[in-house]
Amino acid sequence: MANHSMIENIAKRLNVDDAYCIKKCQEFLRILQAKNTLKMSEQVQIIICLDLATSITGSAFDKETALQLCSFKKSVYENNFHNIQKILDLDKPISINELCVKFSCTHLKGEAEKLYSCYKQKDPKIKDDEHPQYAAAAVYTVCKLNNLKPSKSEFSSISRLRPNQWGAIVNEFEKFAASMGVELKKLPSKKKNYVEEILVNKESSPSKKMKEEQKKPNIEEYEVWKKRILQIAKESLRNESEKV
Incomplete structure (x- = not known):
C-alpha cells in the first residue's frame, strides 16, 4: 500500500491540494488492494484514484500531467480509468438529462430522449442499455441536427468507446434520425x-x-x-x- 507522502507528492504534481480528495484516494487504493485484480503500477493507481476523487468533489485535476506521469495515450488512460471506476462501483450510468446539463443544451433533452427511445425499440441488440454510449450518441446527434457544435472528443470519452466505435454508433444514430424524418435544421442564409x-x-x-x-x-x-x-x-x- 502506498504511503501517505507518496500520495501527497503525486497529488502536488497534479495540482490537487484538497485534503478530502487525498483521503478519498487512500480509501479507493485500499479497496483496489483488497480486490487485487489490476496489473498496473502503484503510481498509475494513485493518479487514477486522485482523478476519481476530484471528479466527485469537483476539484481541479491536471489531466495532461497525469497522462505524462502514466506514460499513457489518452485512450489507454480512459480505459484504465473506467476499469478502476467499475471495480470501485463508481460507474453510475450517465443520463441524457445529465449530458444535456453538462453541455448546456437542456432545451434538446426531449428530442434526445425521443431519439434514444425509438432507437432502443427498433434495435434488439441493445442489452446493456445503461452503457453511456447510447445516451452520448443520442445527445451528440441531436446537437448536430440543431446546428450546435458538440465536442467530439468529450462525447467519445464519455461513451467509453474507441474512436472508430464511436464514429460507427454516431453514424447509426444519424441514419436512424433521418429514417424518422429528422434532418439538419437549415440556418437562414x-x-x-x-x-x-x-x-x-x-x-x-x-x-x-x-x-x-x-x-x-x-x-x-x-x-x-x-x-x-x-x-x-x-x-x-x-x-x-x-x-x-
Missing part, C-alpha cells in the same frame, strides 16, 4: 437576410425622387402670381375706401 434587410429599408425610407421633390422650392407661374398680387391689391384698396 446570411446573404439572403442582408438582401431582405436592404429591401425593407428601401421600402420604409422615402425614395430619392421624393426627397429631391421635397427639396425643390415651390415656385408659382408668372400669370398665377400676377393674378394673386392684383387680387390682394384690390382687396386692400376696397378696405381703405370703406374706412373713409
Whole structure:
C-alpha cells in the first residue's frame, strides 16, 4: 500500500491540494488492494484514484500531467480509468438529462430522449442499455441536427468507446434520425437576410425622387402670381375706401 507522502507528492504534481480528495484516494487504493485484480503500477493507481476523487468533489485535476506521469495515450488512460471506476462501483450510468446539463443544451433533452427511445425499440441488440454510449450518441446527434457544435472528443470519452466505435454508433444514430424524418435544421442564409434587410429599408425610407421633390422650392407661374398680387391689391384698396 502506498504511503501517505507518496500520495501527497503525486497529488502536488497534479495540482490537487484538497485534503478530502487525498483521503478519498487512500480509501479507493485500499479497496483496489483488497480486490487485487489490476496489473498496473502503484503510481498509475494513485493518479487514477486522485482523478476519481476530484471528479466527485469537483476539484481541479491536471489531466495532461497525469497522462505524462502514466506514460499513457489518452485512450489507454480512459480505459484504465473506467476499469478502476467499475471495480470501485463508481460507474453510475450517465443520463441524457445529465449530458444535456453538462453541455448546456437542456432545451434538446426531449428530442434526445425521443431519439434514444425509438432507437432502443427498433434495435434488439441493445442489452446493456445503461452503457453511456447510447445516451452520448443520442445527445451528440441531436446537437448536430440543431446546428450546435458538440465536442467530439468529450462525447467519445464519455461513451467509453474507441474512436472508430464511436464514429460507427454516431453514424447509426444519424441514419436512424433521418429514417424518422429528422434532418439538419437549415440556418437562414446570411446573404439572403442582408438582401431582405436592404429591401425593407428601401421600402420604409422615402425614395430619392421624393426627397429631391421635397427639396425643390415651390415656385408659382408668372400669370398665377400676377393674378394673386392684383387680387390682394384690390382687396386692400376696397378696405381703405370703406374706412373713409
